[in-house]
Amino acid sequence: MTMKADNAIPGAPRGALLRNVFRQAPTKPGQTYGVPGEGNTIRISVAAVLSVLALWQIVTASGLIAPLFLPSPVAVAEKFFALVQNGYTNAPLLQHILVSAARVFAAFALACVIGIPLGLGMGMSPTLRGLFDPFLEFYRPIPPLAYLPLMIIWFGIGETSKILLIFLSVLAPVALGARAGVRSVAIEQIHAAYSLGATRSQVLREVVLPSAFPEILTAMRIGVGFGWTTLVAAEMVAATQGLGYMVLSASQFLQTSTVLVGIILIGGIAWIFDLAMRWVEKRLVPWKGRM
Template structure:
């Protein structure tokens, strides 16, 4: 009798325990997620940004040490691979005395203006066009074939056409760099638009959103990570095309400096110019990564 009474006074006694309520499960999940690392790259034991920075620094130091060791032991002649000290000395010399009667800062400024001018033009034209290609089958059918046709062609292949059509001035150089940047930016923007979840778009329309509001609040935030990645890839193609753009009738610029020095076997000047181009491109890439962390902080998070 007492056992029966106890079962009646204590609901659920002797029966399988009921599942916890939804709010309790949500609280447990939130505590679980708070206990995980929240910084990018620190999920499930993957090194974080601080560890990655020191690994990158160590990798660069190892490469420079290996370079110095090879030249110090004389395994390679200085004509082919000068020592790091020779590169630094050449950099100081060009910084102080210039190259071909032009200061080093002017060479850097001319090349940077060409690349970033073409890059900004490619972004202004390519991003809206890519978004339109992603949203409209008609626009995609019109512009996709010509972009995909010229995209695999190396810039040196249509450099003669640029010279024939636009001469040997700045227009042909900037246009050549523009074409190398435009394709990845436009195609990346198109791919980003198509990555937007159709459920979110339908939900926005069901709440009465206009087409502009859907693009502004749903499609564009979903496409931003791929658009920024496409911009990083595009600027890399721009710096790659710089040397080709400055091959013809150029008297200033880093590409001109590299090509002119190679004709006189000034290997230290060639490597110094390559290092400067790489340093500028890498600095811009770091800037784009910072912009990504601020504009799309959810990218790469779990």
């Protein structure tokens, strides 16, 4: 006796039913599954952004909001090109961008080097989990501004305190994401590897890491987002360059268009990096979300 799925379409061939799940199945090595509606999502996103810009322009052009509080998109674009041409506080705009990017990505790299092995160890060892988990969970919800004074007292007002502040905001999500990745590995896979004679290091390299890698990449995406969020706080003290410094300095002189340019640049750079991480995910873990 054959059994039918509850949602099966009478008379529909099996291949048609599968194509309802995936728009296009991979037919070549390395080719990934297509996602239904992905093109529609992009079109909707573009339309949403254009609609918000149009509404923004209409509201500001009609005088409902004073330019001091919300400049028009045209005024923000003009300020951007003015900053590109003239710079800000005797430094080119590109230099502000590079300084901020260097701080964030230096802290991000340090957090990955320390946080990923720490998370893997916490996931595999109850002892390490017992040692480090309370401290990570304790400081994780604390806003960076709360321990900024300690960073200044302990490490001064130089680059070290700025990078460490961003590092602390990135470390917890990266380490906890790596730990969650290890905990998601099926115990049957580990037992099967040991039964075939694999050593502990081989199990870690051949079973645990590939299974935890999708979670680790997601944690890295989340972590770098926290890094850009903490950037403004890190550049609050004794900074003379950087996007966060530009936003804070311009706000003191009510230069709202400059503030918006800085905010848009911070969000844009973070978004571009997130897109790059998504591309890496599709290439390295194409099965993510398809199982």
